[in-house]
Amino acid sequence: MLPGCTSWPAEVARGYREKGIWRGQTMGAMLAELAGRHRDRTALVHHDRRISYAELDAWADRLAAGFAAHGVARGERVVVQLPNTPEFIAIVFGLSRIGAIPVFSLVAHRATELTHLVRLSGATGYMVPETYRRFDHLALARQVQAETDTLRTLFVFGDRADGFVALSDVEAAGTAAREAGTAAGEALSPDADPSDVAFFLLSGGTTALPKMIPRTHDDYVYQSELAAQVCQMSAEDVYLAVLPVEFNFAFGCPGVIGTLQTGGMAVLADTPNPLDCFPLVERHGVTMTAMVPSVVALWLEAAEWNDADLSSLRLVQVGGARMTREFTARIGPGLGCSLQQVFGMAEGLLCFSHPDDPADAVLTTQGRPISPADEMLVVGPDGDPLPSGEIGELVARGPYTLRGYYRVPEYNARAFTPDGFFRTGDLARLTPAGDLVIEGRIKEMIIRxxxxxxxxxxxxxxxxxxxxxxxxxxxxxxxxxxxxxxxxxxxxxxxxxxxxxxxxxxxxxxxxxxxxxxxxxxxxxxxxxxxxxxxxxxxxxxxxxxxx
Structure with a gap:
């Protein structure tokens, strides 16, 4: 495990492997297996581009070799700040194949957040779009490089620019390296370990600069695959990534990664605006998507007057904020599909309502943990579990829930119990049936x-x-x-x-x-x-x- 990260206890990790929960597969190896199984099927769609599983796999290989040729080494961190494009997905897989570690950054992040991420991660590389929504990301990258000590290489998805390595040049270098049979042309680091960090997600809190969440190959391959199973996904499903793919929700809950694991097709939307997304649903026969309540509200309003055909939708996941029963009751009828309430976090634990749950439970609860190996408790101030119906703090641990944030030992001492439960900071209660109901955040508790x-x-x-x-x-x-x-x-x-x-x-x-x-x-x-x-x-x- 990378220094600064907290591993699962050895006996716990061994138990997960013996039970087949962690099957010892890296993200890069997973893609190669999927490409062999679904070779000519479409994996990703963006605008008029359609990329097959085989093409995505070969693209990741070229990028892996190209990044290696440009000096990116195993264990090094690369901040990736791109919008919803196939390049984001291919870069993550490519870096994975040489054992380098992407740090997912929001396109909306600016110098304050980026300098923090580079300093905390010790990143040696930084990938940006040339411009996005009229913002000059090249100037931002130069500023971040000037204000930090570790950034060695700036990469750009766009035209060549002074001081930047264009993504097209990374690909060209990868092609040359592979044709020459050099070490940089190796698709997969020979000593890649599935227990290593695959990438860093960012904490979603608004009270401070984001903390970095190490997600391993083992835990994320398991999470996304299991989430897809709970959602009853198949190769016939078409997933629309409405939210930014650098968010856990859209990346692997089941998101793009879970869709690929089932042989389905992931469509990348530029914005969550229904005027942009409704034509994509109609054109591609989208069957599933994930949204936050504020986006759902826009979709419901637009669906009342827009004549787009949304009949292909079978499931909409909604999570990220509390919703009233009156609001959730509008979603299914308003969009003509089933609702799945989701409680999740980049740190791990995912709770979904299930397709066969009673209707009232789907409308009023956030369901149950997706894994039988998840451990979830609602505890009082003394840390003891509370009876069903009583409100307390939600704590969790399991095979895809982190054991510590990256390089913040003092914070970790407060955020985790001595026996490894993550203190989520969420106020929750459990129904008599065992379903989770989120009541708010502890920090949103007003003491009057x-x-x-x-x-x-x-x-x-x-x-x-x-x-x-x-x-x-x-x-x-x-x-x-x-x-x-x-x-x-x-x-x-x-x-x-x-x-x-x-x-x-x-x-x-x-x-x-x-x-x-x-x-x-x-x-x-x-x-x-x-x-x-x-x-x-x-x-x-x-x-x-x-x-x-």
Whole structure:
């Protein structure tokens, strides 16, 4: 294991291998096996490009040899910052085949995040698009290189530029190396170990710069394959990557990787906008996709007036934020498909509702862990498991849940229990049937005069008020109470007065201390790159208005 990473205990890892959970296959070897099985089938689609399994495999080989020819060595880290293109997928597989480690970066990241990632990872390479949505990524890369010490090579997907190695030149070097039979032409590092880190995902929190999540070949091959099985995917499925592929959700839950493992076809969308995606669904017969609630809301609105044929859709996964039952009940009928609620994290644990679950469970819970080897508990402040129905912190461990973030030992000491459970920071409860219900984040718990209030609970009551179409609740500092409750609302029609909202919540049996102290009306919520409501930005805006 790479220094700075935390391995699974030896006896635990041995048990996973003996049970066949980890089958000892690298990502690169997996692609080669899939190419042999599905050679001429289409693997990836982007615009008018169609790439077969055999072509993707050969492309990854060329890139592997080309990166090696340009000095990328086993164990070195390469930050990859690309939009939803086949190049992203091919580069990840190519780097995997020489034992180099991609660090997935959002295209929206800028100098602050990128310098942090390069310094933390010690990256020697950085891959960028030339420009994307009119932003100059070449200038960004030069700035990051100037402000860090380890970046040796800048790569660009686009035209050649001073100081950059073009991706086309990487491919050309790989072709030459393989034809010459040099060491750089070896497709797979001879000492590649499936227990090694395959790539780094990034933590999705909004409270600090992202932490790096080491995902091994063993754990990710297992996760994506099992997720595809739970979703009942087959070679006839067509998956639409609506979200950025550098997110775990779109990459391997089951995402693009799980789709490939079943012999299906993955279509890469440029944006999640329904005006862009609906024609792709119709053109390619998309059967499955994954979205966050804010994107689903856009799709539902567009589906009411757009005449695109969405009849091929059989399953839509939705996760990433809490949803009311009223909202989830609209998704299936609105899009003409089945809903699968998902709770997941880049750190590991995935919970899915299942196709054969009772309808009410699909609408109101996030289902169960996808693996029988997953261990999931809801615990109280003392760390002891709570009975079903009681709200506590969700902790988890298992064959694809990390045992430690990269190079942050002090944080790891707080984030993991002594016996290896990851403290997710999520407030949750279990139903009598064993299904998971996420109630919010611990850090979203408002402590008002000593009383603890769940922001999510207050939001649900506010959403029941006529005319309130979206609600977000945050804390604002208060000299007397410590924190006060601020409701940020989007309404359709006249804005209700605070007193009116309080009376309506009282009528629903809500305790006085849970009633909002202030209310703000906005036309839209700021969003994080994943499409979640950015509550830090909302709280900052409320605090600023209060000072003014």
């Amino acid at each position: 005069g000593g009383d603890k209030i769940s922001a999510g609970e207050v939001e649900d009551h506010l959403l029941a008020h006529p005319g309130v179409t979206a609600a977000a609740v945050t804390a604002v500092p208060d000299d007397l109470l410590g924190e006060r409750i601020c409701a940020h609302l989007i309404v359709d029609g006249p804005a209700p007065a605070l007193a009116e909202l309080k009376r309506a919540m009282h009528a629903r049996g809500v305790a006085d201390y849970k009633l909002p102290d202030t209310v703000r009306f906005v036309t839209e919520f700021p969003l994080t790159p994943l499409g979640k409501i950015d509550k830090l930005a909302l709280a900052a805006a409320a605090a600023s208005e209060r000072k003014a």
